[in-house]
Amino acid sequence: MRTRFHENLDQLADRLQAMCLCNRDAIATATSALLGADLELSERAIDTCHEIDAMREDCEHTAVSLLALEAPVAGELRRVVTAIQLVGDLVRMAALAEHIANVARRRHPEHAVPETVRPIVAGMGAAATDMATSAAEVLVSGDPHDAAQLDGQDDTMDHLHQQLLAAILAGDWTGGTAAAVDVTLLGRYYERFADHAVEVGRRTVFMATGHSPDH
Amino acid sequence: MRTRFHENLDQLADRLQAMCLCNRDAIATATSALLGADLELSERAIDTCHEIDAMREDCEHTAVSLLALEAPVAGELRRVVTAIQLVGDLVRMAALAEHIANVARRRHPEHAVPETVRPIVAGMGAAATDMATSAAEVLVSGDPHDAAQLDGQDDTMDHLHQQLLAAILAGDWTGGTAAAVDVTLLGRYYERFADHAVEVGRRTVFMATGHSPDH
Numbered sequence: 001m002r003t004r005f006h007e008n009l010d011q012l013a014d015r016l017q018a019m020c021l022c023n024r025d026a027i028a029t030a031t032s033a034l035l036g037a038d039l040e041l042s043e044r045a046i047d048t049c050h051e052i053d054a055m056r057e058d059c060e061h062t063a064v065s066l067l068a069l070e071a072p073v074a075g076e077l078r079r080v081v082t083a084i085q086l087v088g089d090l091v092r093m094a095a096l097a098e099h100i101a102n103v104a105r106r107r108h109p110e111h112a113v114p115e116t117v118r119p120i121v122a123g124m125g126a127a128a129t130d131m132a133t134s135a136a137e138v139l140v141s142g143d144p145h146d147a148a149q150l151d152g153q154d155d156t157m158d159h160l161h162q163q164l165l166a167a168i169l170a171g172d173w174t175g176g177t178a179a180a181v182d183v184t185l186l187g188r189y190y191e192r193f194a195d196h197a198v199e200v201g202r203r204t205v206f207m208a209t210g211h212s213p214d215h
Numbered sequence: 216m217r218t219r220f221h222e223n224l225d226q227l228a229d230r231l232q233a234m235c236l237c238n239r240d241a242i243a244t245a246t247s248a249l250l251g252a253d254l255e256l257s258e259r260a261i262d263t264c265h266e267i268d269a270m271r272e273d274c275e276h277t278a279v280s281l282l283a284l285e286a287p288v289a290g291e292l293r294r295v296v297t298a299i300q301l302v303g304d305l306v307r308m309a310a311l312a313e314h315i316a317n318v319a320r321r322r323h324p325e326h327a328v329p330e331t332v333r334p335i336v337a338g339m340g341a342a343a344t345d346m347a348t349s350a351a352e353v354l355v356s357g358d359p360h361d362a363a364q365l366d367g368q369d370d371t372m373d374h375l376h377q378q379l380l381a382a383i384l385a386g387d388w389t390g391g392t393a394a395a396v397d398v399t400l401l402g403r404y405y406e407r408f409a410d411h412a413v414e415v416g417r418r419t420v421f422m423a424t425g426h427s428p429d430h
Contacts, residue, residue, distance in 0.1 A: 064296055071286050081279055084296055088303055169393050177395050178384050184399045 005070050012062050012083055013207070017139040019059065019090045020200065022052045024132035026097035027193060031125025033104040034186070035118055037111045045101035052094035059087045075210045082207045089196040089203070093132070096193045103182055112182045114175035120164045121183075124190040127157045131197035138201045142208025147201035157194040161187050220285045224422070227277050227298055232354040234274065234305045235415065237267045239347035241312035242408060246340025248319040249401070250333055252326045260316035267309035274302045290425045297422045304411040304418070308347070311408045318397055327397045329390035335379045336398075339405040342372045346412035353416045357423025362416035372409040376402050 026048040033041035063084045066072070072080055103112045113121050131153045138146045164187045167173065168180050175183070205213045241263040248256035278299045281287070287295055318327045328336050346368045353361045379402045382388065383395050390398070420428045 060296070064292060067282065067296075068288050068292055073283050077279060077283055081275070081282070081299055084299060085303060088300060165396065168396055173392055177388055177392065180392050180395050181380065181383055181399045184396045185403060188400060188403060 005066075005072060005076060008062075008066050008070065009079065009083070009207070012059065012066065013139050013142070013204070015055070015059050015062060016083065016086055016090060016204075017136050019052055019055045019087075020093075020132055020136040020139055022048055022055070023090060023093045023097060024129055024136060026052065026094060027100070027125065027132055028129045030097045030101040030104065031122070031129070033101055034112060035122055035125070037104065037108055039105060039108045042101040042104040042108070046098055046105070049094040049098035049101070053091060056087055056091050059090075060084065063087070079207045079210060082203050086200060086203045086207065089199050093193050093196045093200075096189045096196075099189045100186060103186060107182070112179070113186070114179050114183070116175070117164060117167045117183060120160055120167065121186065121190075123160045124157060124164070124187070127153055127160060128190050128193050128197070131157070131194050135197040135200040135204075138204045142204060144205045144209070144213045147205045147213050150198045150201040154194050154198050157191060161191050220281075220287060220291060223277075223281050223285065224294065224298070227274065227281065228354050228357070228419070228422070230270070230274050230277060231298065231301055231305060231419075232351050234267055234270045234302075235308075235347060235351040235354055237263055237270070238305060238308045238312060239344055239351060241267065241309060242315070242340065242347055243344045245312045245316040245319065246337070246344070248316055249327060250337055250340070252319065252323055254320060254323045257316040257319040257323065261313055261320070264309040264313035264316070268306060271302055271306050274305075275299065278302070294422045294425060297418050301415060301418050301422065304414050308408050308411045308415075311404045311411075314404045315401060318401060322397070327394070328401065329394050329398070331390070332379060332382045332398060335375055335382065336401065336405075339372060339375045339379070339402070342368055342375060343405050343408050343412070346372070346409050350412045350415040350419075353419045357419060359420045359424070359428045362420045362428050365413050365416040369409050369413050372406060376406050 026045050029041055029048065030045035032038065033045055063080055066080050106112075131150055134146065134150050134153060138150070164183065168183055173180065202213055205211070241260050244256055244263060245260035247253065248260055278295055281295050321327075346365060349361065349365050349368060353365070379398065383398055388395065417428055420426070
C-alpha cells in the first residue's frame with residue numbers, strides 16, 4: 001500500500017527526473033555545439049542549463065515541504081535527505097554542460113577541438129547523454145539494475161577519457177598548447193558529468209528502496 | 216535565549232568546522248607536496264583527505280538526528296537542510312585536495328609544476344589555505360562580515376588562475392604538453408576548492424542567521 005509519504009516522494013522523483021532529462025538535452029546540445037563550432041547551439045545549451053538551475057529551487061522546496069508536512073523519521077527521513085543531495089548532483093551536471101557550451105562559444109567561429117580528437121569527444125558526449133538518460137530512468141524506476149547500467153557506461157566514459165589524454169600527450173599532437181588546455185578541461189567536464197550521473201543512480205536507489213546498491 | 220535546537224545546531228557547526236580545518240591542512244600539505252615534489256607529504260595529504268571523508272558520515276548523522284529529534288519547521292528546517300548541503304561542499308574540497316596530492320605523487324620524483332609557474336601555484340595554494348581558514352571561522356561565527364572576506368580572497372584566486380592560464384598559453388611556455396595538462400588541471404582543482412569555500416561561507420551565514428548574505 002502506498003502511503004501519502006510515498007506518493008509525495010514519487011512526485012519529488014518526477015521533478016528530479018525532469019531536471020535530469022533537461023541535463024540530457026543540455027549535454028547533447030553542448031556537444032553538438034562543440035563539435036560543429038555552432039554558436040546558436042551553444043547558446044541554446046546555456047539557456048537549458050539556466051532552466052535547470054531555476055528548477056532546483058522547486059525541487060528543494062518540495063523536499064523541505066515533505067520534511068515539514070510528513071515529519072518522516074529513521075529510514076524515511078534519510079530518503080528525503082538523499083533527495084536533497086540528489087538535487088545538488090543534478091545542478092552540478094548542468095553547470096558542467098554549461099562549461100562545455102561556453103568553451104564552444106568562446107572559440108567560435110574556430111573549433112575548440114582539433115579534428116584528430118573530435119571522434120573521441122563525440123564518444124564522450126554520446127556516453128554522457130546516455131548516462132543522463134539512464135539516470136533519468138533510474139529516478140523513476142528506482143531499480144538497482146538500471147542503476148548498475150550506469151557503472152558500465154561510466155567505464156566507457158573512463159576509457160574514452162584515457163584515450164583523450166593519451167592523444168594530447170602523444171608525440172604527434174599538433175593542436176598546440178591552447179587546444180591542449182581546452183581539451184584537457186573538456187575531458188574533465190565530461191568525466192565529472194558522468195560521475196554525477198553515477199551518483200544520481202546510486203542515491204536514487206537509496207531514496208527508492210532505503211538500501212544503497214553498494215551494500 | 217538559546218533553545219536546544221540552537222545548541223544542537225551549534226554542535227553541528229563545530230563538527231563542520233573540524234572538517235573544514237582538516238581541509239585547510241590537506242590543501243596546505245598537498246601544495247607543499249606539489250611544490251617540493253615530496254612523496255611523503257603527498258601521502259600525508261591523501262591520508263588527511265580520507266579522514267575528512269570519514270567525518271562526513273558523523274556530520275550527516277548529526278544533521279539527520281537534529282531533524283528526527285527536533286522536527287524543526289519553516290526557517291529552522293531550512294537551516295538544517297543547509298547544513299546537510301554544507302557537508303557536500305566540505306567533502307568535495309577534500310576530494311580536490313586529494314587530486315592535487317595525487318598529481319604530486321604520480322609525477323614524483325619529477326616536479327609536476329615547471330619552475331616558471333611555481334610562484335603562481337604557491338600563491339593559489341596560499342589563497343586556498345587562507346580561504347579554508349576563513350570558511351572555518353565563518354562556520355563558528357556565522358558572521359556575514361567574515362563570509363564577505365571570502366569573496367575578496369576568491370578574487371585573488373581568480374586573478375592567480377588567470378595568470379596561470381596566461382603563462383601556459385604564452386609563446387614562451389617551455390614546460391611541454393604533459394606539464395600543460397597537469398597545470399591546467401591543478402588550476403581547475405584550486406579554483407573549485409575556492410568556489411566551495413565561498414559556498415561554505417554563504418551557506419553558513421544562512422544556517423546561522425536564516426538569511427542569505429546575497430540578499
